[in-house]
Amino acid sequence: MTTLTDPPHPKSGTKPRAPRAGGPAGHPVRAEGLRGLGPWAGAAVLVAVAVGMGTGLDRWQGDWAETGRRLHAAACLLGAPLAVAAGCRQGGRERRRGTGELLRTAVRPPLARFLVSGLPVALWAVAGYLVAAVAALLATWPYAQGDRPYPASLPADAVLIAAAALTGQVLGRRVAWWPVAPLAGLAAYAASAAVAYQDPGALGRLAPSADGAYGTVPLWWQPVAMSVWTGSLALTAVLACTVRRRVLAFAPLAAAAVAGVLLVQAGDRLWHERPLAHRQVCDTSTTPRICVDARYAGLLPQVVRALSGVTDRLAGVRGLPVRFEDRPGRPRRDEVELPMLTPVGRTVVRGRLTDPRQYAFEAGAALTGRQDCARTDPRVSAVDDAVQHYLAPNPAEASFDRAAARGDADDRAALASRRAARARLAAMGATERRQWLSAYFATARGCDPGEVPSL
Amino acid sequence: MTTIRLTGLTVRHRKAVALDGVDLALGTGVHGLLGPNGAGKTSLIRVLATVAEPAAGRVEILGEDVAGHRGRVAVRRRLGYLPQEFGHYPRFTVRDFVAYVAWLKELPAARTPAAVERAVARVGLADRIDARIGTLSGGMVRRVGLAQAIVNEPDLLLLDEPTAGLDPEQRVEFRGLLRELGAHATVIVSTHLVEDVAAACTEVTLLDAGRVAHHGTPGGLAALGADPDAPGENPVERGYAAALRAHRAAPAAGREAVR
Amino acid sequence: MTAVLPGPTSSGALLYARSRALPHALAAAGVTAVLAAGAARLPGVRAEPDRVLFVVVLWALGAASVIGASLHAECAELDGTAARRWWRWRLAHLLGLTGSAACAAAVALPTPALAVVLALACTGVTAAAAALLGARVCWLPAVVVAGVAGVASGGDAGALRAWPAGPGGWSVALALFAAGGALHVVRGARPEGPRGG
Numbered sequence: 001m002t003t004l005t006d007p008p009h010p011k012s013g014t015k016p017r018a019p020r021a022g023g024p025a026g027h028p029v030r031a032e033g034l035r036g037l038g039p040w041a042g043a044a045v046l047v048a049v050a051v052g053m054g055t056g057l058d059r060w061q062g063d064w065a066e067t068g069r070r071l072h073a074a075a076c077l078l079g080a081p082l083a084v085a086a087g088c089r090q091g092g093r094e095r096r097r098g099t100g101e102l103l104r105t106a107v108r109p110p111l112a113r114f115l116v117s118g119l120p121v122a123l124w125a126v127a128g129y130l131v132a133a134v135a136a137l138l139a140t141w142p143y144a145q146g147d148r149p150y151p152a153s154l155p156a157d158a159v160l161i162a163a164a165a166l167t168g169q170v171l172g173r174r175v176a177w178w179p180v181a182p183l184a185g186l187a188a189y190a191a192s193a194a195v196a197y198q199d200p201g202a203l204g205r206l207a208p209s210a211d212g213a214y215g216t217v218p219l220w221w222q223p224v225a226m227s228v229w230t231g232s233l234a235l236t237a238v239l240a241c242t243v244r245r246r247v248l249a250f251a252p253l254a255a256a257a258v259a260g261v262l263l264v265q266a267g268d269r270l271w272h273e274r275p276l277a278h279r280q281v282c283d284t285s286t287t288p289r290i291c292v293d294a295r296y297a298g299l300l301p302q303v304v305r306a307l308s309g310v311t312d313r314l315a316g317v318r319g320l321p322v323r324f325e326d327r328p329g330r331p332r333r334d335e336v337e338l339p340m341l342t343p344v345g346r347t348v349v350r351g352r353l354t355d356p357r358q359y360a361f362e363a364g365a366a367l368t369g370r371q372d373c374a375r376t377d378p379r380v381s382a383v384d385d386a387v388q389h390y391l392a393p394n395p396a397e398a399s400f401d402r403a404a405a406r407g408d409a410d411d412r413a414a415l416a417s418r419r420a421a422r423a424r425l426a427a428m429g430a431t432e433r434r435q436w437l438s439a440y441f442a443t444a445r446g447c448d449p450g451e452v453p454s455l
Numbered sequence: 456m457t458t459i460r461l462t463g464l465t466v467r468h469r470k471a472v473a474l475d476g477v478d479l480a481l482g483t484g485v486h487g488l489l490g491p492n493g494a495g496k497t498s499l500i501r502v503l504a505t506v507a508e509p510a511a512g513r514v515e516i517l518g519e520d521v522a523g524h525r526g527r528v529a530v531r532r533r534l535g536y537l538p539q540e541f542g543h544y545p546r547f548t549v550r551d552f553v554a555y556v557a558w559l560k561e562l563p564a565a566r567t568p569a570a571v572e573r574a575v576a577r578v579g580l581a582d583r584i585d586a587r588i589g590t591l592s593g594g595m596v597r598r599v600g601l602a603q604a605i606v607n608e609p610d611l612l613l614l615d616e617p618t619a620g621l622d623p624e625q626r627v628e629f630r631g632l633l634r635e636l637g638a639h640a641t642v643i644v645s646t647h648l649v650e651d652v653a654a655a656c657t658e659v660t661l662l663d664a665g666r667v668a669h670h671g672t673p674g675g676l677a678a679l680g681a682d683p684d685a686p687g688e689n690p691v692e693r694g695y696a697a698a699l700r701a702h703r704a705a706p707a708a709g710r711e712a713v714r
Numbered sequence: 715m716t717a718v719l720p721g722p723t724s725s726g727a728l729l730y731a732r733s734r735a736l737p738h739a740l741a742a743a744g745v746t747a748v749l750a751a752g753a754a755r756l757p758g759v760r761a762e763p764d765r766v767l768f769v770v771v772l773w774a775l776g777a778a779s780v781i782g783a784s785l786h787a788e789c790a791e792l793d794g795t796a797a798r799r800w801w802r803w804r805l806a807h808l809l810g811l812t813g814s815a816a817c818a819a820a821v822a823l824p825t826p827a828l829a830v831v832l833a834l835a836c837t838g839v840t841a842a843a844a845a846l847l848g849a850r851v852c853w854l855p856a857v858v859v860a861g862v863a864g865v866a867s868g869g870d871a872g873a874l875r876a877w878p879a880g881p882g883g884w885s886v887a888l889a890l891f892a893a894g895g896a897l898h899v900v901r902g903a904r905p906e907g908p909r910g911g
Contacts, residue, residue, distance in 0.1 A: 028558045031551035035544070035587075048862055055866030070865075077865050082858075098542030102603075104506045106559035107531045113559070182779060182853045189861055190772055194765075244524075 033120035037093075041086035042124030045161070048078040049132035059345035060136075062143030065217055065274055065295075066344060068150035071133050075157035076192040076209035083125040083161045084168035085185030090121045091172020092181070110242040114169070118238075122165035126158045133157075143351035145298030147276060156223035156230075160208045163234035164188065170237045205263050205270060212271025214343065215328075222270045225259045232256035280325060286311040288336065288367075289323035296326075296341055299348065303338070306356035310364050310391045316434045319441040324363065336366050357395045364391035368444055377449035378414065386421035386455055387440060421455045457482045458611060458641040459503065464512035466498045466665075473498035475665035476512070485637035487652035487673070488645040489695060490662035496645040497539055499662065500615050503643065504536045517610055532561060535609030539616050539645075541600035545589025549580055549599055552588060556603040574606040577632065579625075593620045601629075605636065612642045618651055630655035653677065653691040661698050668702035730803060736811075739784035743815050746776040751822035760824075767871050770829050775860055777815040778836035779853035784811060785841065785898060786849035790905035804899045812837050812891070827878040834887040836860075838894030845894075849903040 032038065052074050053060070060066040094100045106113060133154055140149075171184055195207040204210050208230055212218065235252035243249065263270070279294035283304045290307060292300050304311075307324070314320060321336040331337045339362035341348050353359050368384045368391075370376055376384075389397065404415040428436060436453060443451040459481040466474040474495045488496045501507040502514060505527045517533055519526035543552055553571045562570060575584045578598040583591065588599055597620045604612060618626050626648075633655045636642050646652065652659050653673045661669035661676070669676065673691060679701075680693025687693035724732075731737065750773035759765040785807070787793050793800065812833070819829035836856045844852035867873070877883045 026554070027564070028551075028555040031547055031555060035546040035548070035551060044858075048858055052862040052865035055862065074865050078861050081861065093544070094542070097544055098540050099544070100542070101501075101506060101538040101540065102536065102542060102556070103559065105504050105531050105534060105536045107528055107561040108559050116558075178850060179779075179783060182857065186772070186775065186779075186857060189857075189864075190768075193768060193864060 028116050029120060032117055033124070036117070036120055037086055037090050038120040038124035041083065041121050041165070042128035044086070045079050045082050045125045045128035046132050048082060049074045049129055050135065052078050053132065053136050056345075057139075058349045059343065061140055061344075062145065062348070062351040063342070063344045064140060064144055064147045064149050065215065067136055067140045068153060068217070069211060071136055072153045072157055072211065073196055073209065074132070075129055075160060076207075077189060077196060079125065079129045079157065079161045080164040080192065080208070081185040081188040083122065083164040084171075084188045085181045086121050086125060087118065087165035087168025087170075088172035088181035088184050089168075090117060090165075091169035091174075092176070092178070093117070094173075095176055109244075111239070114238060114242045118166050118169040121169070122162040125165050126161050129161050130154070130158060145296045145348075145351050147274065147295040150217050152220060153218060153223045156208075156227045159227040159231045163230040166234045167237050170241050173241065202264055202267065205267070206260055212268075215274065216271040217274050218271050219266075219269070222263075222266075225262050228259035229256055229263060232259065278327060280327065282323065287314055287317075288321050290338070291323050292326045292338065292341065296348070298351065299341060299353070302353050302356070303341075303359075306353055306359045307363055310360055310367075313391055314437070317441060318438040319444075321367070324366075339363055339366070355395070357392070360392035361388070361394045364388050365394075367391070367441075370445075370447060372445075373447035378417070379454065380449045380452050382414070382417045382421045383440070383452055383455055385418045386425045387437070389422045390425050424455045458517055460513075460515040462513040462515075464499075464502065464514060465510045466495070466502055466507060467510045468498060472665050474502070474509075477665070477667055479660065479667060479670070481641055481643070481658070481660075483637070483639065483641055484657035485633050485642045485644065485655055487656035487659040488643060488662065489647075489649065489652060489659060490668070491699070493664075494662040495665045496662055497615055498665075500536075500613050500643065500645055503611070504534065504538075504613050505530055506536075530611070532607070533610040534560075535604035535607065535612040537600045537604045537614045537617055541597065543588050543596065543599060546587055548585050548587055549575055549591075549602070550584045552599060553603050553606050557606045560607040562607050570606050570608070574602040577605065578602045579628070594622060594625060597621060598625075601632075608640075610640050612636060612640055614643070615645045616647070617644060618646060618648060626651065649691045649695055650689070653689075661695065661702075663699055663702050666702075669698040733788065734784055734786070734807065736784060736807070739780055739811060740814065742780045743777055743811065744818065746773060746780060747815070747818035747822050749773075750776070750819075754824050763875070764871050766824055767828070767875055770823055770825055771832060771860060771864075771874070773819065773823065774829060774832035774836045775853070775857055777819075777833055778840040778856055781808070781811045781815065781837050782840035782844050782852035783849055785844040785852070785903045786906070787903055790903070793902070800902060801899045804902060805895075808837075808841060808895050808898060828875065831878045831883060831887040834891040838887075838890035838892070840894065841891075841898040842894035844903045845897045845901045847904060848906040850906055852903075 049071075053070060056070070060070045094103060103113065137149055137151070168181070168184055171180060192207065192209040195204045196209040196211060206229065208226055232252040232255040236249050236256065239249035239252065240246055274295060276294040280291035281294050281297040281300055282289050282291035283300055286304065286307070288311070290300070290304050290311075292303055321331075322334045323336075324338045325331055325335045326338045326341060339347060339359055347354060347359060365388055368387045370380070370384065388394065394400070401415060401419075404411045407415075425433065425436075436455075439453045443453070446452075457480050459479070461477055461479040464474055464477040464479070465472065477495075477499070488499065490496050498507065502509055503516065505516075505521050514521050516530045519529045521527050521530055547555065550571055553574055554567055557567045557570055572581075572584065575581060578601045580595060580598055580602065583595065588596060591599065597617070601614070601617060604614065618629060621629055630651060633642060633644065637655075637657060644651065644656065656673055659669075659671060659673050659676055660667060669679075676694040676698060677690035678694065679697045680687060680690045680695070682693065682697075685693045685697060687696050750769055753759060753769045754766050759769060785804075815833055815837075816830045819833060820826040823829045839856040839859070840852045843855045847854070863874075
């Protein structure tokens, strides 16, 4: 057998490397998957989603629904555009590398060749996303205070990313212009972002990045229909450019049409309130009782502890609201609203109340608030302030007082009357104060200054 | 045995006529394809590789008519092709790339690993089989191109400028490989280097302006250049120039039927 | 040898501009500005500051990508052997295109200060990427950073809108531009191609 020999290569100056343990030649998918663009695409999606999620950590960690919503947004805004760009670049590879001539003599049908070069990129991108998504779910788990994970949109997002990569590959094959990859990625990002974070409208519901209002989750079949819609469109593009009998492309197109019609017709019913949304869990040992949203039931002990100062001081007082409630919308007549626990990231971060003193102050202020009154009498304000100071003082009270002390004559007079009222309430005996507070809370919602007992 | 039969083959490239009614029959052996730039060598190879469509005429390869899809696929299974511009994936290893081409040729998966190793060994890259192609020198890349062309042990091997980038020592060895392959297969080598033809080919076809200017053996071509005063360094070069001159002087007789 | 027909020879500057496809880049930058200006004036966009902001960010990324792509040298190998001092040409090239884009933004976009600050920052990042990664992928870092920031903000654009007015807004943008530009002016775009990657 004649062989060509390999003369020593003086230019390179390096000894020929010992053959690496490459093993016998496997299926080309393996080579494409290991040495092609795929690992880079996967790493890019993983890093982009991880950084995107990681920068806003406070605002989703510990909240299953918000974690799911953010992951879905990351898939649409980062995963899919990157996958389109990577697919586009992979699709232009034969042109860049000049292998088109050789490939045209291949026996394998074009569809098989397309999938061998396209699927590894798509699967790597999906893997990158799923790794980031699982990491995000694991990051939420230890801090979750109730509710349950919403992983239903993960498969749909995976299908979306794979579909984006394959569609990008079709585009990259068809368009012989190198900027098409960045432009396609940018266009996908712009289109996704234009629909995300706002009411999508009827046709906008076809966009994978369309999302319901805060606190809602998609119906179980929304991700299924969305997967059929995106996957079938990508399949249509792939078949139209690789199969000799183009008619075959109509089959996925029909499936896409059915899914699209379903999505448009369902309208706002695609998203619903989470099952636990209107249920409350309550601690009945205190007066008023304390109830939090059942989705954050784990926060109840912390809330009770934070409000313990307020509820201890109210022991034995009559005329109080029955309970603190934590529902969206206005409280009922005999209820008072707890300070907002959600969206997470302000009052609650990683399953902990960020500032229990501030929380207690806001709860106390809600008990004494006269927000609905057109105007408040200065005397009544001083009384309200004294009650707030007694129940749970504003953490910023000292600085407000200092500012008032430096202010004009009116400010200083108001400060003096506030301080006097606080001192009088503090000086009362326990029984006297209970009786005075009972009289006060009987009028706490009223706007008539004459009814409020004086201090 | 005739493996290729071309009848009235006409190929257009954009608007220009690249091949003009070529009739040619080739059998087992090593065939050199000579001619000036733009003579139609690459067009002929691309038609034989089933990459370009002829504008007119009939192309029969290994007993199949390549006008139909079924015939083309059957031919492609038994075809090896090294294009003039050999594209490759720099991040693939030699083994990966040759295996990829074997897959494209629908070589049975069980036979592929051994076939890949054999092809790579034949072009002398056995010690670099797991090196990435991007790390290889130009001559080595050319040899990867040869390896992928012979991985399916083709019955028809088309090599467009295969010796470009090989050093003199490698060219000598390459000619030996050509002779070995030509014992069982039809090997068509397009080249500018007449000494390759003289040393390795059993037959030579000279193309000029899309027509066959001469068809015969290398010895016959050398005989045309017997006059030592004619331009050229050796008999084959002189024969090449003489055959071209004779062809251009008799344009009316250009459409000669060979054999 | 055949005789060469006498004909005009273009000036070096003009040939340099053509070698970098500067006419195309200017045209593309113009189209980007016109598209952005048109989009920002659409009734559905003009009324909502967030959407205007989105258009401005896309414009800045687009303009920076066009500028970055124009830094590509078709024959970097040959350029490297030239006697001419490249840094002046690169500097003029970068300043000229960035200046044109900034002027277009100042005239055509509803939030000129933000647009110019964003364009300077994006162009700086892009020029650095052209020097380190190559001109054809130089758009990637700026686009990825913007995309990631968009997702991280969860649709809240307040911080971005406050950038030009905020402490060090202009100086950060100018520093990014100066650093990225200097890197490109000194090193030139990273060679690309079959061997260069």
